[in-house]
Structures are given as C-alpha cells and as structure tokens.
Amino acid sequence: MKIGVVGAGAWGTALAQVAAAKGDAVTLWALEPEVVASINDAHENSLYLPGVTLSPTIRAVDDLAALADCDALLVVVPAQHLRAVLRRLPRGEAALLLCAKGIEAGSGLLVSQVAQQERPDAPIAVLSGPTFAHEVAAGLPTAVTLACADAELGQRLVERIALPAFRPYLSDDVIGAEVGGAVKNVLAIACGVAEGAGMGLNARASLISRGFAEMTRFGRALGARAETLSGLSGLGDLVLTCSSTNSRNFSLGKGLGEGARAADLLANRRTVAEGAFTAPVLRDVARRLEVEMPIVEGVCALLEGTVDVADMTGMLLARPLRSE
Ligand SMILES: NC(=O)c1ccc[n+]([C@@H]2O[C@H](COP(=O)([O-])OP(=O)(O)OC[C@H]3O[C@@H](n4cnc5c(N)ncnc54)[C@H](O)[C@@H]3O)[C@@H](O)[C@H]2O)c1
Ligand SMILES: O=P(O)(O)OC[C@H](O)CO
Known part of the structure; x- marks a missing residue:
C-alpha cells in the first residue's frame, strides 16, 4: 500500500515517520516551501517538528499532484482547511485516512462528513486517539483508534500503519471516533x-x-x-x-x-x-x-x-x- 501524507505540520510529519518506519517510500505534501526544503535537504521539519531526524525515505513535495499514485492518503491538514485541500487533491481511488480533530465552521460537519461531501467516491477512515506528535515521532508507546465502516479496508490500514510501539485498535464507529477528538x-x-x-x-x-x-x-x-x-x-x-x-x-x-x-x-x-x-x-x-x-x-x-x-x-x- 503506497502511502501519501497531506499536511506536514507536527502530526502529519510524525505520521509520515510512522508510515516510513518499515522502509517504504512515503510522499509528504507540505504547504510551506521552507518545510519541503527542510525535509528533503536536512531530513528534519525544522518548522513544525524540530529536533526529530526523519526517515530518508520520506520525500516532501509542494504539489498535490505528486500524490496521484498513492493507494492511501493520510489527510492531516487542520479541520478548517480540509475542504479546500480536498478540492485540490488529484482524483483517484486512494482511501482517505482522516487525522484532523475538529468540526468545520459554517457547516457544523465532522471531518468525515466534509470528506464525504467533497470526495463521495473515496473510501474513508478516521485515525484518532491520545497522540502527542513529538512522542509518536520519538517512538514512544502509543495506542490509537482507527475507525472505518469497511472492515476489510480498516484491517489493511491497521496492518499498514501498526508498529511495535504504535498500536491501532480497529473500530467501525467513525462518528464516535471523531466526536471524541x-x-x-x-x-x-x-x-x-x-x-x-x-x-x-x-x-x-x-x-x-x-x-x-x-x-x-x-x-x-x-x-x-x-x-x-x-x-x-x-x-x-x-x-x-x-x-x-x-x-x-x-x-x-x-x-x-x-x-x-x-x-x-x-x-x-x-x-x-x-x-x-x-x-x-x-x-x-x-x-x-x-x-x-x-x-x-x-x-x-x-x-x-x-x-x-x-x-x-x-x-x-x-x-x-x-x-x-
Ligand atoms: N500535533 C499533534 O500532536 C496532533 C496529534 C493528533 C492530531 N492532531 C491534529 O492534526 C491536525 C493538524 O495538526 P498539526 O499539529 O499537524 O498542525 P501544526 O499546528 O503542527 O501545523 C499547522 C498546520 O496547518 C497547515 N496549514 C496552515 N494554513 C493552511 C492552509 N491554508 N491550508 C492547508 N494547511 C494549512 C500548516 O501547513 C501545518 O501543516 C489538527 O487537526 C490536530 O488537531 C495533532
Ligand atoms: O496539542 P493539542 O491540544 O492539539 O493535542 C494534540 C493531540 O490531539 C493529542 O492527542
């Protein structure tokens, strides 16, 4: 499963590190050109996650089109920017694993509901739980909820992101997982x-x-x-x-x-x-x-x-x- 990450704040960067831990290539889209440069040149996100050496298999990009061949996208932009970014994502079959925690102003919609409006054909899952980004990036023990209505997709995502110290629990309660966060x-x-x-x-x-x-x-x-x-x-x-x-x-x-x-x-x-x-x-x-x-x-x-x-x-x- 080829993984892309949309959003290179602290949490998107830590999740890229998780996804890259088994040696796979990970494409990470960042809004800020200086973040792209910092990750590709120094293997560090000096703006949002300073002090963490990132896997060399993480490649930062400034163009969302570079995510077109991914099988799954971890979407980690803040909730209020999600809709605009989803509109600019390349169309495709990729599953969306939504990682932001919030409710959209104006619509009153949870993140998965925004995604369903903008990408009605995309399979959707939610990742949430007690996760300070810097602890996850440091490899400290962490457990999360991965919620997906499609049990088979949920299981594949769980297996793709699980690490010895990063333990996802599968749920089919997408709304419940989002409300908590x-x-x-x-x-x-x-x-x-x-x-x-x-x-x-x-x-x-x-x-x-x-x-x-x-x-x-x-x-x-x-x-x-x-x-x-x-x-x-x-x-x-x-x-x-x-x-x-x-x-x-x-x-x-x-x-x-x-x-x-x-x-x-x-x-x-x-x-x-x-x-x-x-x-x-x-x-x-x-x-x-x-x-x-x-x-x-x-x-x-x-x-x-x-x-x-x-x-x-x-x-x-x-x-x-x-x-x-
Ligand atoms: N940091 C954590 O420990 C953590 C853990 C779990 C979940 N989250 C959630 O992940 C989401 C992202 O948080 P974060 O901590 O990675 O962010 P951050 O505070 O580290 O960085 C801000 C992010 O917002 C992005 N941004 C700013 N303006 C934007 C715009 N106009 N369009 C698109 N993106 C824009 C920046 O590029 C950057 O990626 C939030 O919903 C947060 O609640 C964060
Ligand atoms: O720094 P906060 O308050 O955004 O919390 C980060 C994570 O959501 C904790 O799970």
Missing part, C-alpha cells in the same frame, strides 16, 4: 483555564469528568457508541489533552486563565489550537440538537470575551444542583 480539544481549553487561574487539581478532575458527560451526550445525539466515547479516541484523548501544557489547546486555556485575551493568544500563531475554532460551532450544533454542554458554553463565552474567568467559573458552579 473534536470535543476534547474544547474541554482541554477549560482545563487549561483552571490551571492558569490556579483552581487546583480537584477542579481539573471535575472538568474532565463532567466534560466527558458532555462529550457522551453530544456523541450519543450524533449516533456515536458509548464504548467508542470511553475508548482511546474519547476518554483516552480527553485525559491526555487535559493534563499537559504539551497540548496547544490546554496551553491556550492556561493563557486565558492567567488573564490574557484570546485574540492576543491566537494572533500570529503558526501551530493550530483546533479547540478555538471548534468551540463556537460545537456550541451551535449542540444547541440545535438540544444537548446541554455548559463547559463548552463557558469556553465559548471566554474565547469571545463576553465573560471573564471568574464569571465562567461562577456560572458553572452556580448551576442547579442535580444528580450525577
């Missing part, structure tokens, strides 16, 4: 806020737990299965992302908790904090589905600057007492 980014912002404002570890654990209840309600409303939401791509990724400043979403929240404005924290940043873009559209979809997501509502209000941290905390704590 999209919602956890917003909840990680909330946990970062608690960290930045010095609210303590009890507050963080409560946000993870009550946030998981929000994720589960939302996922169930979209048809996700409960066991997917409590698996690697749901609870697993929620725990990871809510626990470390290695997470861009958690770090963004920490800055908010320390009193910075969202616009200042987001201005001129090169790396993506998907939760900031997913939050308002997640809130809108949840309201439409009549799913209660008070933590997500609070994160949105804070990002929009309509409340401060004290207001947000007060609103969450003052909600009516209820059973768990």
